[in-house]
Amino acid sequence: MKQSRETVNVPACFISNHEGFLGTIKTFIEDFVVTEIDIHGLNVRAAAATRTSGAEENQTSTEMKDNSHCSFSQDSDVSSECGADTLLSSSESFDLDVILGQSVSEELEQFVLTLRDKRPVELELSLGSFADKHQRANVHRAVRHRFPFLMTVTIQPEIRVREDPDYRELSRLVTEDEAEDFFRFIDAKVRxxxxxxxxxxxxxxxxxxxxxxxxxxxxxxxxxxxxxxxxxxxxxxxxxxGRPKKRTADERKEEEIYTAFTLCKENLETLEAISYMAAAFGVLPSDFTYAGIKDKRAITYQSMVVKKVSPQRLKEKTAEFEKRGMRLSQVRSVSEPLRLGQLQGNHFDLVVRNLKPHDAADTHSSATDVNTRLEMLVKEAVKNVKTKGFVNYYGPQRFGSGQGVQSDEVGLALLKEDMVSAVRLFFTAEEGDDPQSLAKKHFLQTDNAKESLALMPLSKARERLMLRAMNRYGTGPDGCAQAWLSLPHSMRVFYPHAYCSRVWNEAVAHRLATMGHGVKEGDLVWVQTHDNKMEEAAETSSPQVHVVTNLEEQAGIFKLEQVLLPMPGNTVKYPENAIGAWYQERLARDGLADCRFRVSGLKLNLPGCYRPLLAVPQNLSYQLQRTAGGEAAGGGARDMNSLALKLSFNLNSSCYATVCLREIMKSDL
The missing domain is CATH 3.30.1070 (Cell Cycle; Chain A)
Incomplete structure (x- = not known):
């Protein structure tokens, strides 16, 4: 295999020695469909059939058929699994550009500047008319969250904003910066x-x-x-x-509402979808809970729960969300949120097109002979992966697919608590003149967060949140820390997790290259339970881990699929052999010899976890079929004899279908 950027991310080390074949994935968006399998083992698209039909279900107008696909078009960044750290922060921001519209949001920004520059008496700004009471509530909360020194008043259905007179009075006694900081301190209400x-x-x-x-x-x-x-x-x-603020009966009732739904999204990040929905409802991104983050370039189905939003309110927004590449179904009331990792795994329906042998340059074989050979290669590859599994690497989505700075590099800077470097790495642009790249380049060249924010597309939620924070707090170390804190915890922790994932991938490759495919003394393995079955888990922070002894190695008691390797963190133990020493040397090489895997300033704590060295797909089936429109090598001409491979299988949570395909095909994807 060629050493592309992806093979650096995901080392080219395999378990089986079959030949494999070439092909293309994700030619069409419907070629990669991911469906979550919930904690009860149910496919979330089919889960509704197992529930008792009630009035809430019967009235859900957005219900989809089990075999339907979404059809949208939306551009976004790459996303992937984040890991099992579920602590959430309350420092997320509302996006006023979404809630008010960009023009009104800009008017509000200018209004604030006018207040600070000219100090006019009784100056007011109209934010517009909002007929829906929930929408008015969203505006009140969003403006106060962003500008705690402002007050909003409703003259139905219009909302006006003016300076809080208490802020005005205090700013006559102290500096404006102190007055603003004090009001933010009051608004946070941290006892x-x-x-x-x-x-x-x-x-x-x-x-x-x-x-x-x-x-x-x-x-x-x-x-x-x-x-x-x-x-x-x-x-x-x-x-x-202190005497708590008295809440109304409606507010108390709203706090206790949890609404579950199935989210179908296409070509869209899970976290970007959440950011948009949170802004639309006037809640925080952390009010949305989910079991796992799904692929971006795919059609995906997953369970979600949102707090403080009733089923009826959710249904009222379905048409709006559909325009953004999201379709909601199975809307219903539940009693509690979801937790990250609260799933058994995912089901994949994939299509690999334009199949060719690795030696496709041989032009002497007829199309019939090539297809016959392909059928043999596919059969052997699928059989091997069914029985032997594949190396359980973190997939390329974990690190980002672009040519610029990758997520693990940002994560390393965060673990070193170098906030400025982490921000500048985050804003390193791809080559090209798309609006996002231009905005990033402008920030790195000018250090002007305000101008860069104006250039940044509205769809780039992370970048806009960080630029807003730096516009307010500056681009020094403190301002950059505030920029990271402006992101939801699940977004912040993604980057250190990406770094730890790269170390894990390298550790597995080194383990297999230097110690082979046998279980060795000092390896970590799952312990056996009382019924003589191995505990099953894709990734966990507290398994029953056993260190293999010399006698156990000689007796061949354990198999390679039972071997674990630790994801770096502050609670894991490392193998008691050469691989343990390799971990320490690897971390020291990156300046993390004494790392506590905590970044207290960003409320990040990485306990680590243990990940099985191998993963095995379940219920793996395949079908070869001729395609009427496959593209020939080099694009352009159509090849009527092109073969496509349809694959269907289940994987445990945090396992990557693209990595499974690499083992089957023995090629970059």
Missing amino acids: GSSYAFAPDDNKEHRTAVHHFLNRRFGKLVETKTFSDHGRTSISVRLREQ
Whole structure:
């Protein structure tokens, strides 16, 4: 195999020695269909048939037939599995460009600048009319989330925004930056947290600030004066037992709502789809929970649960979502959210087109002879993978498919807590003049987040969130940290996970190349349960792990499919042989010899996990068929005798169909 960028990501090390063949995948979007298998072993497209039909199900107008496919067109970035770290942050942002529209959002930005520059009295801005009460609530929450020093008022159905008079009063006593920071501190409402104003040696002035704070926020905060190195300042602390804001009965009821649905998306990231839906409903991205992230360039079906959105509200948005490449079905009320990893695996229906032998340059064979040989090659390859499985590499989606900086490089910078480098790596552009690349290049060249934000396409949710944060907090280390914190936790943790995934891939390749396909002393394996069956899991942070002894190696007690390798983290143990030493050397080479696999400033914790060295597809079946329109090598001309391979199989969670195909075909995809 040629050493392309992909084979660096996914080493060319195989279990079987069959010849394989050439072919193309994802020629058409319907050639790659992924359907989640839930924790009960049910295909999520067919799961509705096992439920008791109720009024909620019967009224769902967006129900899809089990064998239907979506048909959309939407461009996005590449996505992949993120791992089993489920801690979520509450620091996600609403996208005002989506909620208000870009023109109104820009007017609001200009309104804020006018307030800060000219300080006009009683200046107001109309955000427009919103007939739906849920939409009005979304606007109120989104504006307050972005600009805590503003207040919104409704004169039905119009919403107007003006400066909060309390902010105006405080900004006369302290600097505007301090006033804004203080209001963000208040808006966060983290009990027991504190905020300190700049040193102030004027006692009368400090008294005026104390009086304002106690009069306006006395139920929430307590203030005191303290001295440090001869300078005196005011400290404000949120009360541990402050009187909580009284919520209405409707608000309390809304907090307890969980709505499940099946999401069908095409050519769209899971996280991008969530960002759009969150903005449309005025909730946080972390209010959406899911079991796993699916491929981008594919038709995918997966379960999701959203908090604080009723089934009826969800149904009202289905037509809007369909325009964005998302189709919702099986909408129903449930009692709890989903957890990352709460699935058994995925079912794949794939088509590989334009099949050719690896020595396709041989022009002396007839088309009939070539097809006969292909049938033999496919039969042998499928049989081998059915019985022997494949090396359980993390697939190329884990690292990104472009030619620029890849996700694992960003993750390494984050693990080193080099926030500025991580941001600049993230914004490294691909070659080309598409709007996203131009916006990234502009940021790297000018360091101007505001101008780059104006250039960045609305569909690029991650980039826009980070640019907004840097526009507000700057592009230094603190501003870059705020940029990463502006992303949902599931997005942030993706990058360190990508780095750990690359190390795991390299560890497997080194293990097989230096120690062979037998189980060796010091290897880690699954332990046997009381019923003499091996525990089954695709990836877990706390399996029953056993270290192979010399006697067990000599007796051949364990098989290669039982061997585990650790994903680096702060809770795993490493093999007690040469591979354990290799891990330490590999991490040290990247400057992570003493890494704790925690980035506290970004609320990231990587405990690590154990991943089976091999994966075996279940229910693998195939069918060869002639295609009436396959493209000949080099494109252009049609080959009426072209063969296509249809594959159907199940994989455990966090296993990659593209890696399984590499083992079958022995070729880059």
